[in-house]
Amino acid sequence: MLWYKFWLESRVRFLASGVVLAAYCVSFVQQARYNFPPVMEPALPYSGYVWRGIYNGIDTLVFVIVAVMLGLGGLQRERSTGSAGFTLALPTTRLDLLMPRAAVALVQVALLAMIPVVIVPWMSSRIGHVYPIAQSLKFAGLFAITGAVWVSAGFFWSAVFTGEHTATIACILTPILYAATVNGTALRQYPSANIFNVMSGARLPVLDRTTSLLVGPFPWTTMLAMTLVAAALLCAAVVVTSREDF
Amino acid sequence: MADSWVIETTALTKRYGKFEAVRQLDLRVGAGRITGFLGRNGAGKSSTIKMLLGMSHPSSGTGRLLGRPIDDERESRESRKHVAYVAEDKQTYAYMTVAQMVAFTRSFYSDWRPEVEARLLRQYDLPPGRRVKALSKGMRTKLALLLALARQPELLILDEPSEGLDPVSIEELLQALVAAAADGTAVFFSSHQIAEVERIADHVCVIDRGRLVLDASLEQIRDQHRRIELGFASDPPSWDWSGEGIGSVRTSGRQITIMARGNADAIIERAYGIGAVSVESSAVSLREVFLDSVVTEA
Numbered sequence: 279m280l281w282y283k284f285w286l287e288s289r290v291r292f293l294a295s296g297v298v299l300a301a302y303c304v305s306f307v308q309q310a311r312y313n314f315p316p317v318m319e320p321a322l323p324y325s326g327y328v329w330r331g332i333y334n335g336i337d338t339l340v341f342v343i344v345a346v347m348l349g350l351g352g353l354q355r356e357r358s359t360g361s362a363g364f365t366l367a368l369p370t371t372r373l374d375l376l377m378p379r380a381a382v383a384l385v386q387v388a389l390l391a392m393i394p395v396v397i398v399p400w401m402s403s404r405i406g407h408v409y410p411i412a413q414s415l416k417f418a419g420l421f422a423i424t425g426a427v428w429v430s431a432g433f434f435w436s437a438v439f440t441g442e443h444t445a446t447i448a449c450i451l452t453p454i455l456y457a458a459t460v461n462g463t464a465l466r467q468y469p470s471a472n473i474f475n476v477m478s479g480a481r482l483p484v485l486d487r488t489t490s491l492l493v494g495p496f497p498w499t500t501m502l503a504m505t506l507v508a509a510a511l512l513c514a515a516v517v518v519t520s521r522e523d524f
Numbered sequence: 525m526a527d528s529w530v531i532e533t534t535a536l537t538k539r540y541g542k543f544e545a546v547r548q549l550d551l552r553v554g555a556g557r558i559t560g561f562l563g564r565n566g567a568g569k570s571s572t573i574k575m576l577l578g579m580s581h582p583s584s585g586t587g588r589l590l591g592r593p594i595d596d597e598r599e600s601r602e603s604r605k606h607v608a609y610v611a612e613d614k615q616t617y618a619y620m621t622v623a624q625m626v627a628f629t630r631s632f633y634s635d636w637r638p639e640v641e642a643r644l645l646r647q648y649d650l651p652p653g654r655r656v657k658a659l660s661k662g663m664r665t666k667l668a669l670l671l672a673l674a675r676q677p678e679l680l681i682l683d684e685p686s687e688g689l690d691p692v693s694i695e696e697l698l699q700a701l702v703a704a705a706a707d708g709t710a711v712f713f714s715s716h717q718i719a720e721v722e723r724i725a726d727h728v729c730v731i732d733r734g735r736l737v738l739d740a741s742l743e744q745i746r747d748q749h750r751r752i753e754l755g756f757a758s759d760p761p762s763w764d765w766s767g768e769g770i771g772s773v774r775t776s777g778r779q780i781t782i783m784a785r786g787n788a789d790a791i792i793e794r795a796y797g798i799g800a801v802s803v804e805s806s807a808v809s810l811r812e813v814f815l816d817s818v819v820t821e822a
Contacts, residue, residue, distance in 0.1 A: 283617065287619065361617055363609070364617075368629075369604040521581075523581060
C-alpha cells in the first residue's frame with residue numbers, strides 16, 4: 279500500500295507534467311508544417327529539426343524541472359503538513375518509506391521520457407516526415423537515466439530541507455546553478471560531466487553532427503556513471519532521513 | 525502492580541541543542557491498565573512519545589516498547605505492529621478519501637477489526653468518499669481515532685486525544701478507551717484535561733520540565749495525598765516544613781495549608797507539636813495534586 283500512497287501523492291505532479299510535455303511535443307511537431315525547413319537553414323534535416331526542439335530544446339529544460347520536482351515529498355514534507363507522526367508510527371522502517379517513493383518517482387520519470395517516443399514518430403508521419411522510433415527510444419534511454427539523477431537530486435533536497443517551500447526552491451535552482459557551473463567553469467572541457475550534454479548527446483561522440491541522430495554504441499559507461507550519481511544521492515537522502523528527528 | 529511493562533525507560537534523555545526536553549526519565553507503564561500522562565505544555569510528553577515510537581532518537585538512556593528496544597529501528601518496527609497511535613495533530617493524508625485512508629491503514633495490521641471499523645464509521649458519521657482535506661477538524665480527529673480504535677493492539681498511545689472533539693464525542697472516546705482496556709489493551713494517553721484522566725485512568729504519570737515528578741496509581745494518590753489546613757491562635761511559628769511527603773506549603777494569616785504527599789499523620793502530629801489549634805485534613809482532586817507537583821518542582 280505504500281506504493282499506492284506515493285502514487286496518490288505524486289500523481290497530480292506526474293499527470294500535469296505528462297500533459298505539459300505531450301502538449302509541447304505535439305505543438306512542436308505540428309509547427310514543422312510551417313517552420314520546416316527553416317528559412318535560414320534550408321538544408322537542415324528533419325531529424326536535426328526534431329533534435330533542436332525536442333531533445334536539445336525547451337523540452338529538455340521542462341523535463342529536467344519536472345524530474346527534479348518528482349523527487350519532492352517525503353517525511354519532511356509530511357512534517358509540515360502534520361502527517362509525519364501517522365506515517366512514522368506505521369510498522370515500517372524509514373528505508374521502507376523511502377525506497378518505494380524513490381521507485382515510484384523513477385518509474386514516473388521513465389514514463390515521461392517515453393512521451394516523445396509515442397508522439398514524435400507518430401505525429402511526424404502524419405505531417406509527411408519520418409523520425410525513426412529507434413532514435414526516439416535511444417533518446418528516451420538518455421532522458422530516463424539522466425532524469426533519474428534529477429529525481430534523486432529532488433529526493434535529496436526533500437530529505438534535507440524542512441521548510442515547506444525550501445526544497446521546491448532548491449529543486450528549481452539546482453538545474454540553473456548546475457548549468458551555470460558546468461558551462462562557466464573549467465568543467466566545460468569535460469562534455470560528459472555536463473548532464474545536459476548527456477541528455478541531448480550534444481558534444482558527445484555518439485551524436486552525428488549532420489543528422490543529429492545517435493549513431494554508434496549506446497554510451498553505457500556514461501550511463502553507468504549517471505546511475506551511480508543517482509544512487510549516491512539516494513543513499514545520501516537515506517542517511518539524512520535515518521538520522522532525522524521528527 | 526502490573527506484572528509486565530509495556531513501556532519502560534531508563535534515564536531516557538532528549539536534548540535539542542542545549543535544551544533538555546526529556547531528562548533522565550524513568551517511566552514504567554503497566555500492561556492492561558489506563559495510564560494518564562500529564563504535564564504542562566512543553567513538559568516533554570510529546571518528546572517522550574516520539575522517542576518511544578522511533579520518531580526521534582534518544583540523546584541518552586534506553587527505552588523498551590512492548591519489551592523491544594526503541595533505538596533499534598527493526599525492533600521498533602516489530603513493536604509498532606502491536607501499537608496504535610493517535611498523534612497530537614491528528615493529521616492523516618489530505619489527498620486520500622476516508623475509505624482510502626481506512627484501507628491503507630488496515631493493510632499494515634493483522635489485528636484490524638472490520639466490525640469495529642464499520643461501527644465507528646457509522647458512529648462518527650464519517651463519509652467514506654470524502655477527502656480528508658475536506659473534513660472538519662473534529663472529523664479528522666474522529667478519523668484518526670477510528671484508525672487506532674478499529675484495531676486490537678497491545679498498546680494504545682494517544683497524544684491529547686480529546687482535543688478538537690465535542691462533549692458527546694469526548695464521552696464516546698472515553699468509553700472506547702475503557703472498553704479497549706477491558707479487552708486487554710494498555711492505554712497510555714497524554715492530556716491537559718485532568719478531569720478526563722481522573723475519570724478513566726488507573727495510573728497517573730506527571731512530567732514536568734522533562735522529569736517525572738509523579739508516578740502513582742489513582743488509588744495511591746487518593747489515599748496518600750491530603751490537604752492539611754492548620755489554624756493557629758496567633759501568627760504561625762516559623763518552621764521548616766520541608767521533608768518527606770510534603771509538597772507545597774502556603775501561609776495565609778494564621779492559617780497554613782500543606783499539600784501532603786504521604787505521611788499525613790506525621791505531619792498532623794508535628795503540627796500539634798508546634799501549637800496548631802485546629803487541624804483539618806481533606807481529600808484532594810487530581811487537579812490539585814497535578815498543580816502541586818508541577819508548581820513545587822518548578
